[in-house]
Amino acid sequence: MAVVMVGSMAFDTIHTPTASRERVLGGACVYASIACSYFDRTHIVGVVGDDFKDENLKVLKDHKIDIGGVKRMAGKSFFWEGRYNADMKTRDTIKTELNVFEQFDPVMPESFKYVPYLFLANIDPDLQLKVLNSMQKLKFSMVDTMNLWISIKKEKLTEVFSKVDCVVLNDEEIRLFTGKDNILQGAKEIQAIGPRYVIIKKGEHGAALAAPGSYFSLPSYPVDSVVDPTGAGDSFGGAFIGYLSKANKTDVTSLKKAVAYGNTVASFTVEDFSVDRLKNLTRRDIDKRMKKIKKMVRF
Amino acid sequence: MAVVMVGSMAFDTIHTPTASRERVLGGACVYASIACSYFDRTHIVGVVGDDFKDENLKVLKDHKIDIGGVKRMAGKSFFWEGRYNADMKTRDTIKTELNVFEQFDPVMPESFKYVPYLFLANIDPDLQLKVLNSMQKLKFSMVDTMNLWISIKKEKLTEVFSKVDCVVLNDEEIRLFTGKDNILQGAKEIQAIGPRYVIIKKGEHGAALAAPGSYFSLPSYPVDSVVDPTGAGDSFGGAFIGYLSKANKTDVTSLKKAVAYGNTVASFTVEDFSVDRLKNLTRRDIDKRMKKIKKMVRF
Numbered sequence: 001m002a003v004v005m006v007g008s009m010a011f012d013t014i015h016t017p018t019a020s021r022e023r024v025l026g027g028a029c030v031y032a033s034i035a036c037s038y039f040d041r042t043h044i045v046g047v048v049g050d051d052f053k054d055e056n057l058k059v060l061k062d063h064k065i066d067i068g069g070v071k072r073m074a075g076k077s078f079f080w081e082g083r084y085n086a087d088m089k090t091r092d093t094i095k096t097e098l099n100v101f102e103q104f105d106p107v108m109p110e111s112f113k114y115v116p117y118l119f120l121a122n123i124d125p126d127l128q129l130k131v132l133n134s135m136q137k138l139k140f141s142m143v144d145t146m147n148l149w150i151s152i153k154k155e156k157l158t159e160v161f162s163k164v165d166c167v168v169l170n171d172e173e174i175r176l177f178t179g180k181d182n183i184l185q186g187a188k189e190i191q192a193i194g195p196r197y198v199i200i201k202k203g204e205h206g207a208a209l210a211a212p213g214s215y216f217s218l219p220s221y222p223v224d225s226v227v228d229p230t231g232a233g234d235s236f237g238g239a240f241i242g243y244l245s246k247a248n249k250t251d252v253t254s255l256k257k258a259v260a261y262g263n264t265v266a267s268f269t270v271e272d273f274s275v276d277r278l279k280n281l282t283r284r285d286i287d288k289r290m291k292k293i294k295k296m297v298r299f
Numbered sequence: 300m301a302v303v304m305v306g307s308m309a310f311d312t313i314h315t316p317t318a319s320r321e322r323v324l325g326g327a328c329v330y331a332s333i334a335c336s337y338f339d340r341t342h343i344v345g346v347v348g349d350d351f352k353d354e355n356l357k358v359l360k361d362h363k364i365d366i367g368g369v370k371r372m373a374g375k376s377f378f379w380e381g382r383y384n385a386d387m388k389t390r391d392t393i394k395t396e397l398n399v400f401e402q403f404d405p406v407m408p409e410s411f412k413y414v415p416y417l418f419l420a421n422i423d424p425d426l427q428l429k430v431l432n433s434m435q436k437l438k439f440s441m442v443d444t445m446n447l448w449i450s451i452k453k454e455k456l457t458e459v460f461s462k463v464d465c466v467v468l469n470d471e472e473i474r475l476f477t478g479k480d481n482i483l484q485g486a487k488e489i490q491a492i493g494p495r496y497v498i499i500k501k502g503e504h505g506a507a508l509a510a511p512g513s514y515f516s517l518p519s520y521p522v523d524s525v526v527d528p529t530g531a532g533d534s535f536g537g538a539f540i541g542y543l544s545k546a547n548k549t550d551v552t553s554l555k556k557a558v559a560y561g562n563t564v565a566s567f568t569v570e571d572f573s574v575d576r577l578k579n580l581t582r583r584d585i586d587k588r589m590k591k592i593k594k595m596v597r598f
């Protein structure tokens with residue numbers, strides 16, 4: 001099968017306690033699409049400015065990602081600058097410049113509308129809804145979001161949730177959306193809106209999947225050194241849906257395996273800045289680490 | 300086989316966002332010994348004041364815990380009062396009264412010295428060392444501690460660590476002890492001191508076991524409602540060593556299973572205040588939930 005994903009393409013300036021990188025490739029859709037590309041055909045919809053050079057697009061092309069839905073506009077690309085604290089988990093945003101992303105209006109190439117797997121990365125829920133409504137042959141759709149949209153567009157976001165198969169949130173977003181401190185109760189409340197599945201991203205603690213009548217939980221792979229956590233969640237989502245698309249299965253057993261693939265790919269992402277580690281993987285590397293994770297939880 | 304454990308016996312006053320309990324049974328050794336008792340014979344060493352009534356000791360006797368090493372002194376028992384925040388993870392101590400615990404000098408009944416499994420719950424490292432040195436036939440020893448001792452008696456604590464098989468710490472204690480933000484690196488640094496095994500307690504995120512050449516990690520069981528997190532770590536430790544003692548095995552496969560039992564029993568503990576849930580379990584309840592945890596991580 002194949003996957004369509006819609007989301008940000010950006011430049012990031014990232015500071016960690018030990019190093020910094022200026023204007024490196026970033027954005028949810030970039031991380032997610034590269035992760036997805038190790039599993040299946042990936043079509044992306046996004047917008048970049050005229051500062052987004054051919055060498056930046058080359059990374060995507062090298063992974064055979066279809067950039068037919070990427071619009072280049074006059075102006076600058078979305079830019080984010082952030083600083084990670086000593087714990088390498090919490091971070092402060094120093095600067096967010098929406099630039100061309102402010103006018104982002106996802107226009108789907110006709111052929112994209114018939115792709116069966118859809119990943120709506122974190123963008124304005126109004127745009128997510130627009131994309132969702134344009135899809136003609138969906139078999140499985142999932143949506144990510146952020147605290148901003150939960151705070152200012154909860155009603156629209158709830159409508160999006162009601163129309164997808166799977167919602168991907170981190171534990172804090174679940175608390176913010178539902179007001180429940182208990183994650184399991186929070187996930188159930190979101191499932192009651194419509195989506196059969198809720199994935200709870202827990203950062204260094206891994207991820208969990210709430211499904212009707214079952215709960216799956218997987219710790220993260222313990223990397224020797226976390227260099228840059230940016231994009232971990234996005235590459236989780238990309239690998240997750242890429243695996244499902246390739247298998248063309250959406251039963252709960254497949255979703256569990258997809259979570260494990262998501263964890264695996266995310267653990268590579270954090271080993272270097274930007275997509276530097278993520279872009280240099282092979283499916284063999286991924287399968288090898290995935291086996292280690294399987295062994296790590298066996299008792 | 301059998302287990303000896305040494306640690307606090309206390310009264311706790313506990314406040315959560317929704318309820319409070321005054322002067323309920325608490326203390327690391329109380330939680331750990333009840334948890335351990337579901338697996339194997341448990342002998343405890345501790346001190347209580349004359350406010351510790353027969354009805355309090357009855358809970359332990361009901362679980363066939365040998366209280367031959369519990370000294371009753373004139374004065375009040377150790378008392379702790381704390382308040383959990385809305386997240387039910389972080390907490391503030393309102394009051395700590397050491398009372399008779401301040402003069403605690405663990406005196407081991409002669410028969411205890413020949414017991415092969417030892418759990419040193421969180422007490423002064425000088426006392427832990429004294430107990431450790433009095434044991435004659437140890438097969439497996441493990442030690443817990445707290446931030447206080449890491450801060451004020453690190454050298455002595457390091458000596459304790461060098462003499463045991465297993466150190467049990469939470470992630471923050473590992474960071475405090477080693478200065479490493481990466482838990483895996485921190486665990487390796489502790490292993491370099493001597494203990495083959497380091498158990499990392501992660502609260503709601505479960506627990507991990509660092510062993511020579513392998514790493515095991517297990518999420519916690521998702522309870523519907525966390526009523527009182529007090530004693531989760533202590534009952535984890537008690538169940539862990541109780542399982543090992545009963546199996547009389549200390550290989551890494553058994554330790555992994557012991558971690559799973561620790562997670563299981565801890566998940567019951569938090570379902571009610573004090574030992575109210577913990578004390579009313581059966582081995583069948585434990586095995587049943589343990590199977591659910593096994594299924595929860597299977598993919």
